[in-house]
Amino acid sequence: MTAVTRRRCLSALLPTLLLRSRAWSASAAKPNILFVMIDTLRADHVGCYGYEKPTTPNLDRLAREGVRFADFHTAAPWTMPSVMTMFTSLHPTVHGATSTQRRASLKVTTLAERLKRLGYRRTAAITSNPTVNSRYGFAQGFDLYDDYTLFLAHELNLFGTEDVDQRRGITEAVTSHSVTQTATRWLEKEGRESPWFLFLLYFDPHDRYVPPAPWDRRFDPHPNAASRRRRDTGPHLLHPKATPQEVEHALALYDGEIGYTDHHIGALLKKLDALGHHDDTLVLLVSDHGEEFLDHGGVRHGRTLYDEQTRGVLMLRHPDTLPAGKVAPVPACHLDVTPTILDAIGVRSAAACQGTSLLPLVRSQGAAARPVFLEGATRPELRAVVHGRHKLIRDTLTGREELHDLDADASERTDLASQKPALCHRLGSHLDLHITACAAAAGAYQVGGVTPRPKLTPRDLKTLRALGYLQ
Ligand SMILES: [Zn+2]
Numbered sequence: 001m002t003a004v005t006r007r008r009c010l011s012a013l014l015p016t017l018l019l020r021s022r023a024w025s026a027s028a029a030k031p032n033i034l035f036v037m038i039d040t041l042r043a044d045h046v047g048c049y050g051y052e053k054p055t056t057p058n059l060d061r062l063a064r065e066g067v068r069f070a071d072f073h074t075a076a077p078w079t080m081p082s083v084m085t086m087f088t089s090l091h092p093t094v095h096g097a098t099s100t101q102r103r104a105s106l107k108v109t110t111l112a113e114r115l116k117r118l119g120y121r122r123t124a125a126i127t128s129n130p131t132v133n134s135r136y137g138f139a140q141g142f143d144l145y146d147d148y149t150l151f152l153a154h155e156l157n158l159f160g161t162e163d164v165d166q167r168r169g170i171t172e173a174v175t176s177h178s179v180t181q182t183a184t185r186w187l188e189k190e191g192r193e194s195p196w197f198l199f200l201l202y203f204d205p206h207d208r209y210v211p212p213a214p215w216d217r218r219f220d221p222h223p224n225a226a227s228r229r230r231r232d233t234g235p236h237l238l239h240p241k242a243t244p245q246e247v248e249h250a251l252a253l254y255d256g257e258i259g260y261t262d263h264h265i266g267a268l269l270k271k272l273d274a275l276g277h278h279d280d281t282l283v284l285l286v287s288d289h290g291e292e293f294l295d296h297g298g299v300r301h302g303r304t305l306y307d308e309q310t311r312g313v314l315m316l317r318h319p320d321t322l323p324a325g326k327v328a329p330v331p332a333c334h335l336d337v338t339p340t341i342l343d344a345i346g347v348r349s350a351a352a353c354q355g356t357s358l359l360p361l362v363r364s365q366g367a368a369a370r371p372v373f374l375e376g377a378t379r380p381e382l383r384a385v386v387h388g389r390h391k392l393i394r395d396t397l398t399g400r401e402e403l404h405d406l407d408a409d410a411s412e413r414t415d416l417a418s419q420k421p422a423l424c425h426r427l428g429s430h431l432d433l434h435i436t437a438c439a440a441a442a443g444a445y446q447v448g449g450v451t452p453r454p455k456l457t458p459r460d461l462k463t464l465r466a467l468g469y470l471q
Pocket of ligand 1 (some may be wrong): 040077078080288289
């Protein structure tokens with residue numbers, strides 16, 4: 001696609017405003033589906049997940065109006081495998097989209113493809129993370145897969161954000177208002193064709209942490225301190241010897257990015273109401289992974305399977321079928337997203353899904369003891385299983401295992417592996433079975449075999465380098 005056609009694509013998303021109101025008819029149409037993903041949102045910085053700062057009033061309201069999953073784990077600590085797992089209900093090593101050099105298996109079926117077959121008249125994605133690129137297989141089933149409008153707008157400085165150095169790349173771009181704006185225009189035009197499926201990816205909490213005013217100071221307890229004059233808030237600032245003040249500053253800016261994103265998601269939900277879609281739309285909000293601020297001596301995400309990187313949020317709202325204000329304690333993960341959405345529209349069992357619908361668990365009382373499996377990203381040798389209150393992390397290259405009690409030691413400081421060998425063995429058996437099953441399934445999907453390498457353009461490569469995913 002040339003720059004000119006991209007510009008046309010952008011202008012095509014500028015229809016006239018059309019307000020409409022439609023009553024939900026339980027007997028007739030399937031609900032619309034609004035699937036919102038927030039990049040790099042760790043659960044413990046979200047109000048309804050217990051954060052003490054008011055970063056997320058709109059997410060908190062959404063949770064009050066629907067169901068919140070309190071024990072949610074991401075498939076991996078990185079965007080690409082996590083999003084493809086949400087789209088396919090397959091573990092990362094099975095779908096195969098596990099690095100910037102690999103696209104998903106050509107045999108996967110995505111959520112958008114399933115919905116298209118089930119009669120969804122309009123399917124669209126508006127993304128702002130270059131790793132969720134159509135060349136990796138993410139666009140399957142979407143009528144519109146807009147993975148470049150926002151980058152184009154960024155390059156043309158359409159955002160008009162003077163406080164951000166436009167030359168530094170997409171990681172500093174401020175895109176949440178543009179995602180909402182582009183989505184609003186799509187809803188005004190294409191939203192007339194119900195049922196529709198819209199996937200939105202909000203990117204701002206991803207490093208670098210450069211929220212626009214007033215969000216840059218809103219959560220900073222010392223906004224005028226000398227250290228705050230330093231504008232460089234990139235990951236190299238948070239080296240292992242960063243001062244507590246530097247970490248505090250980076251966290252304040254990260255919270256600012258979350259607050260800014262929450263604000264624009266609030267605007268989106270308001271627009272959904274104004275267009276008459278409050279009752280006939282299933283809203284799903286999820287994060288792809290968390291973020292580390294020296295919790296275990298590192299920064300950013302991708303390298304470990306500790307909770308700060310793999311504990312995310314999941315909430316669902318659909319007034320017709322889901323209770324309001326319910327907090328579901330059941331363990332949940334990215335694998336469950338597709339089966340849950342399909343269940344919500346009446347498809348009780350979906351073929352080729354490794355996850356399960358969460359809706360029966362929402363309706364029942366109590367939490368099922370169900371193992372949840374995690375996979376490493378930039379360290380693919382890492383695997384983990386969470387079962388009940390315990391997490392076992394294994395380095396499959398060295399065989400080294402760590403055992404953590406997430407209830408007694410939420411920050412995962414104390415390795416109990418040597419103290420509890422029987423428990424280690426039991427969890428390790430779960431993990432062995434899982435790894436064997438995934439290897440067999442990956443063979444069926446021909447991951448690593450005939451799956452072609454993605455065809456990346458110079459622009460793709462430049463953007464991936466800017467994000468630090470390519471050297
Ligand atoms: Zn991400």
